[in-house]
Amino acid sequence: MATTRPDPSTPRRGPRTRTELLDAAERVVLRDGPAASMNAIAAEAGITKPILYRHFGDKAGLYVALADRHIETLLDRLREALTRPGTRRQRTEAAIDAWLRLVEGNPALYRFLVHRGQAEEPEVRDRVAVFQRRLGDALAAGIAAELGLPEQQWPRAQAWAHGIVGMVQAASDWWLDEQPFDRTALTRHLADLLDGAYARA
Amino acid sequence: MATTRPDPSTPRRGPRTRTELLDAAERVVLRDGPAASMNAIAAEAGITKPILYRHFGDKAGLYVALADRHIETLLDRLREALTRPGTRRQRTEAAIDAWLRLVEGNPALYRFLVHRGQAEEPEVRDRVAVFQRRLGDALAAGIAAELGLPEQQWPRAQAWAHGIVGMVQAASDWWLDEQPFDRTALTRHLADLLDGAYARA
DNA sequence: CTAGTGTGTTACCGGCGGTAACTTCTGTCA
DNA sequence: TGACAGAAGTTACCGCCGGTAACACACTAG
Numbered sequence: 406m407a408t409t410r411p412d413p414s415t416p417r418r419g420p421r422t423r424t425e426l427l428d429a430a431e432r433v434v435l436r437d438g439p440a441a442s443m444n445a446i447a448a449e450a451g452i453t454k455p456i457l458y459r460h461f462g463d464k465a466g467l468y469v470a471l472a473d474r475h476i477e478t479l480l481d482r483l484r485e486a487l488t489r490p491g492t493r494r495q496r497t498e499a500a501i502d503a504w505l506r507l508v509e510g511n512p513a514l515y516r517f518l519v520h521r522g523q524a525e526e527p528e529v530r531d532r533v534a535v536f537q538r539r540l541g542d543a544l545a546a547g548i549a550a551e552l553g554l555p556e557q558q559w560p561r562a563q564a565w566a567h568g569i570v571g572m573v574q575a576a577s578d579w580w581l582d583e584q585p586f587d588r589t590a591l592t593r594h595l596a597d598l599l600d601g602a603y604a605r606a
Numbered sequence: 607m608a609t610t611r612p613d614p615s616t617p618r619r620g621p622r623t624r625t626e627l628l629d630a631a632e633r634v635v636l637r638d639g640p641a642a643s644m645n646a647i648a649a650e651a652g653i654t655k656p657i658l659y660r661h662f663g664d665k666a667g668l669y670v671a672l673a674d675r676h677i678e679t680l681l682d683r684l685r686e687a688l689t690r691p692g693t694r695r696q697r698t699e700a701a702i703d704a705w706l707r708l709v710e711g712n713p714a715l716y717r718f719l720v721h722r723g724q725a726e727e728p729e730v731r732d733r734v735a736v737f738q739r740r741l742g743d744a745l746a747a748g749i750a751a752e753l754g755l756p757e758q759q760w761p762r763a764q765a766w767a768h769g770i771v772g773m774v775q776a777a778s779d780w781w782l783d784e785q786p787f788d789r790t791a792l793t794r795h796l797a798d799l800l801d802g803a804y805a806r807a
Numbered sequence: 808c809t810a811g812t813g814t815g816t817t818a819c820c821g822g823c824g825g826t827a828a829c830t831t832c833t834g835t836c837a
Numbered sequence: 838t839g840a841c842a843g844a845a846g847t848t849a850c851c852g853c854c855g856g857t858a859a860c861a862c863a864c865t866a867g
Contacts, residue, residue, distance in 0.1 A: 452845095758826095
């Protein structure tokens, strides 16, 4: 057993938990951006690099673990919004707003989650871009359910879903830079667009 | 004057033109992806690194120069599609299809143009992500013109435009991986979405 | 013949991701 | 108690990257 910790003495020996390491990594990433070095993360955690590698394999592994902590939370919020009672318009707005709350509330985390993709190495990119993919798949399921689509129409729902995810994400990026109106207005504009306001205008 | 070139002898001395260097860089980037190293590019051009740096300053400069060669072409095609006579739906489809033709015809180039963004360094990212920004701005102008919007409604058009660019881009990425139907079908599905097919379904 | 300019090279810098090999601590069992 | 297994953690390194300083060679102008 290693649970006994009789002497929490000066420099602190003994195993760091995975969670502690991820906390440190998160602090550094939110402070320095996704380009944070493994050395910096190790230093923040009070250890050295090889320990990080023993825990996470490589940098991509660490980043995936870091993203996983938040992806499930966001996915849950989106699923809740998409199955909420009310009108379809209300569900659309609720889902968009759940996303935008993350963007507004923690822009650095948001940027890490969606933008650390394309990390040069295709291997890293593929493992890490799973985020957008999972969002799209979840939304595709929501759309298929909302519209009661037969199975042969799923590809259409998928095309829409992945397109919508990209739409909200790109609009968020632009909005983060410009902020020409508040979050609820952006929610309304995007919901309008999905409602066909452009075609009708 | 150094224009005289009397002896094009064995290993080829004398200045490489910027175009030659960009050609070589393009070959390497399309072969190895955006992670191509400056050494590899220099080798492909038959020279060494410092020459590249004299021409382009740094890696971001080279990539921006590389992207610029193609961005204007694509922007021109999009502008042409957006001002074409016919129905709004036809213009929408023409613009989406112009984009998708690039995606389908040269996926590696497409990925380089839109995905080499977020290259770790914020500085690189900011200079290079200009691509999506310019697309969005161009589309916003097109939308404002199409709808005859008054100036105080421009932010709304911008939100839509940047969202639409992200939508088409994300749908393209998904489609490149899956290819569940052909290009024209994707064009139709995305145009349907902008037409409000989701709200009506 | 010399001076200067542009073209190119070699050789280096610091820092990155990643790893091998060693040390130090801790708990177990005779 | 004491030898020992093994985990925890460190130092020191590898190859490669982007980027640069300093030097070598050709050519032209005076």
